[in-house]
Amino acid sequence: MPNLGMLAAAEAGMAVQRIALIPQPGADLAAVVAALLDGFDIVAVAANRIGDQLARKLSARARSRGAALIAVGPWPGAELELTVAHGRWSGLHDGHGYLDSHLVEVRARGRGAAARPRRTTFTLRGETPLTAPSFEHMFDHSSAAISDDTAIRRTP
């Protein structure tokens, strides 16, 4: 992901000094991802062509290390798939204003406990960082909570 906007990441509340970027992972993507899973808690991969077998291997590695593997793009056998649709911006008008907030609808679909597809909408703003409580709040009103391992489970 060489075109990732780090400034936007910082505004969303990420500590940029704790991020490492590998813009060109080269031909041996699997070796690089495996090495990163050994050291980091969250690894995001933008892979547009990854084989079934390789994907399973990396998922298993992530599970054994207790790391979260986030794939930007399709990933065979993913636990949870999140897609964004219906994005609407506000704040910008005809010749004046600034882009201010982004209303998005997130659709989640996955395996096991998350098998039932569900959707929720929330607003993304620049200045207010995304925190775990704000996430919980977003999912609360649709009677679901988000747990640490990013799998959505239902609350009674």
Added chain:
Amino acid sequence: MTRLLVLWCPDWPVVAAGMAAGLSADAPAVVVSANQVVCANAQARREGVRQGLRRREAQGRCPDLAVLPTDLDRDARLFEPVAAAVEELAVGVEVVAPGVVAVPARGPSGYFGSEESAAERVIDQVATRTGAESQVGVADGLFAATLAAHRGLVVPPGESARFLAPLDIRELADRPDLVDLLRRLGIYTLGAFAALSHNDVTSRFGADAGYAHRLASGLEQRPPSRRRPPVDLSVTLSPDPPIDRVDAAAFIARTLGEKLHNLLASHGLACTRLAIHASTANGEELTRLWRCADPLTPSGISDRVRWQLDGWLRSPTRPSAGITLLRLEPEETVDGHALQLGLWQGGNDEQTSRASRAMIHVQGLLGQEGVLTPTLTGGRSPSDQVTLTPWGDEQTPTTSPDLPWPGRLPSPSPATIPTQRVPATVLDRDGGEVGVTGRFTLTSQPDEVAVAGSTRRVIAWAGPWPADERWWEKDNGRRRARLQVLLAEQSEVDNQDALLLVRENEKWSVEGIYD
């Protein structure tokens, strides 16, 4: 105390920078860092340029002054031939700093008859081999010998304290705070400082002042009870494949420095004198001793390995094959708690070290430039506000993000920033291109935007926000205007696309995509 012969090249940073830039040696030149003169040569000093002067003021005093950047690596690399020239005459050469080498005086003075003739021979040798000007001083102890070299003197044995006594207290140049304090207390010479009781100085001003007091009294900086480390503290590495490039050497240097430092730290030691041996497949060898007043940190060790290999691999007498063996031997160590800060700095918790191991692993796969860490810096465009540095290099923001940057757009910032220029076309209702006038107003209202072949209708827009940057620099000035546009969705479930467009040189391009 060992009698040392010190060779000092006056104004070495300027000499090295001039050599690198191809300037003649008799042109006035200075080396500046952070807009302050760090070092000036004799021609510049004659025009009144002094160390610590602001760059502009220095240029004002001497209009044809050559201003050169500071670069410690360059100084060390170009100094390597000088150290090699001294080594041909005397054994046991120690590089104290780029510009200063020390050798035990006993060998050469015995061979050449007297210390004076040894000094002459060394100066001649350096001048014929490298063309560098130098001065030599001989005295007991490194501090006295270095000051003797500044004056080109031979101080008789046992006379170091007498030689130092009348000198200005400001010769303790690397402790400006202490010097300032002592001068305010009315102590103007090294002799007056040495006359104080050592215990009083240490208890009142701390251990570091105690070391300075030892120097002023003509003694070695640290008490002579240094331990000679057992042999097994050396670190050996056989690089495979052999190193023949400078960047590979730098990479090896870093791991080696860490390794040695951790080994020493586990014995509770830190290194003050380090020998670096390198040998090649064809049997060529280069050994250098590095002496350092303060215990070496991991990065200090790796810097010295890099300087030495860098100098060797780029010299005209470069080895005929790659380096196959590297050995670091700590020659002199002090107790590690002298280096408490260095040992614990950088938050050595388990997670950090796990992450750094992973990054070193990836750097091993992809090269040092493969792993980048971001730092937030100041700027106007979203890409200016982030600097990426290879992991392990020092992260120094060039500009502060806290300064006001007029023309910077408020948050949220675009989450996707194209790495290559993506041309765009902005059309008005009549199908003509929308432009920006010299006074930063739009020529007409935008109605459609075409990016990469697909044309979409504009439902909202704002701007243009002008950014007129560095207009005071002839070649670096940039005039840009930014525009936020919101493009209509294609269907009910489709996302609205928000783009940040920028117009420069009469052309629109996509600077960021809000998603």
